[in-house]
Amino acid sequence: MTTTAAPATTTPVVGFDQVTKTYASVRAVDGLSLRLYPGETVALLGPNGAGKSTTLDLLLGLKHPDSGTVNVFGTSPREAITAGRVGAMLQSGGLMDEVTVAELVKLACSLHPKAYRPTDVLARAGITQIADRKVNKLSGGQAQRVRFALATAGDSDLIILDEPTTGMDVAARQAFWATMREQADQGRAVLFATHYLEEADAIADRVLVLHRGRLLADGTAAEIKARAGARRISFDLDGPIDEAALRALPFLTSIDVSGQTVRIQSSDADATVHALYKLGLYPRNLEVAGLGLEQAFVAITEAEEAKQS
Numbered sequence: 187m188t189t190t191a192a193p194a195t196t197t198p199v200v201g202f203d204q205v206t207k208t209y210a211s212v213r214a215v216d217g218l219s220l221r222l223y224p225g226e227t228v229a230l231l232g233p234n235g236a237g238k239s240t241t242l243d244l245l246l247g248l249k250h251p252d253s254g255t256v257n258v259f260g261t262s263p264r265e266a267i268t269a270g271r272v273g274a275m276l277q278s279g280g281l282m283d284e285v286t287v288a289e290l291v292k293l294a295c296s297l298h299p300k301a302y303r304p305t306d307v308l309a310r311a312g313i314t315q316i317a318d319r320k321v322n323k324l325s326g327g328q329a330q331r332v333r334f335a336l337a338t339a340g341d342s343d344l345i346i347l348d349e350p351t352t353g354m355d356v357a358a359r360q361a362f363w364a365t366m367r368e369q370a371d372q373g374r375a376v377l378f379a380t381h382y383l384e385e386a387d388a389i390a391d392r393v394l395v396l397h398r399g400r401l402l403a404d405g406t407a408a409e410i411k412a413r414a415g416a417r418r419i420s421f422d423l424d425g426p427i428d429e430a431a432l433r434a435l436p437f438l439t440s441i442d443v444s445g446q447t448v449r450i451q452s453s454d455a456d457a458t459v460h461a462l463y464k465l466g467l468y469p470r471n472l473e474v475a476g477l478g479l480e481q482a483f484v485a486i487t488e489a490e491e492a493k494q495s
């Protein structure tokens with residue numbers, strides 16, 4: 187497993203030690219150990235059912251581990267939340283129906299020990315214009331912005347976000363991540379679960395890949411991509427294409443032929459390209475590139491599936 191070097195002298199914001207959580211026969215979190223540090227922006231990735239939401243729920247004290255310990259700022263999650271050190275934006279977080287956006291934000295501020303001014307919170311989340319709307323009349327993206335406002339109602343040291351940008355339009359996403367970057371630059375830790383791998387790649391300083399409740403990889407996006415090892419090769423061929431011959435190329439992990447364009451994934455790009463020339467082919471527009479985070483993620487999780495089956 188790739189691991190990010192931990193700053194030895196800094197107190198962790200979050201500490202999971204050998205944490206396990208089981209629902210009936212499903213082991214949602216399986217012996218998870220990890221540390222988060224101040225100022226880190228960390229993406230939590232994993233396929234559906236990998237245990238991301240359960241991990242965040244454990245971190246927020248909404249669920250309790252069957253074994254192992256969860257610490258937040260060296261205390262229990264509940265103590266950290268009561269002290270106002272944690273702000274959270276959850277996937278399922280229902281919003282009260284019959285109140286306006288402004289009333290809800292005001293309420294969140296009144297409950298936070300280190301609250302910001304409600305007008306500032308509304309402005310930061312870009313919802314000043316919809317402040318008088320009833321919460322149950324909002325679009326999906328507007329409701330996400332309100333959840334974001336609730337997560338940033340006060341000066342918390344750790345911000346937890348479960349799939350925060352689902353339903354947001356491009357402008358809202360950009361504004362959202364700019365704000366999160368500011369929060370991290372001021373020393374807060376930001377942990378977000380997402381299925382948008384391009385966001386994780388662009389935003390996170392550290393990426394955790396969870397699979398069946400276990401940590402498969404922990405490192406920078408570049409480290410995770412390098413770990414997947416494979417590379418993408420694409421080229422065009424003239425004339426009829428002998429797909430069977432291409433499929434027999436060495437080190438091939440996938441191939442896609444579309445018209446005259448061939449796209450290959452290979453675990454040894456040099457050897458594959460060499461073999462391509464040995465077939466007597468003359469590839470045009472040849473490009474060899476590393477995997478994107480999304481392809482690396484698929485390669486890592488598929489390799490784990492294959493190991494377990």
Ligand SMILES: Nc1ncnc2c1ncn2[C@@H]1O[C@H](COP(=O)(O)OP(=O)(O)OP(=O)(O)O)[C@@H](O)[C@H]1O
Pocket residue numbers: 209210212213214232233234235236237238239240241
């Ligand atoms: N309350 C529950 N009762 C029973 N099983 C549950 C419960 N909550 C989660 N699970 C199971 O635990 C596993 C982990 O679920 P979890 O919601 O943590 O995954 P996730 O990574 O957040 O998934 P997704 O990406 O789909 O949101 C899944 O197999 C899920 O079906």
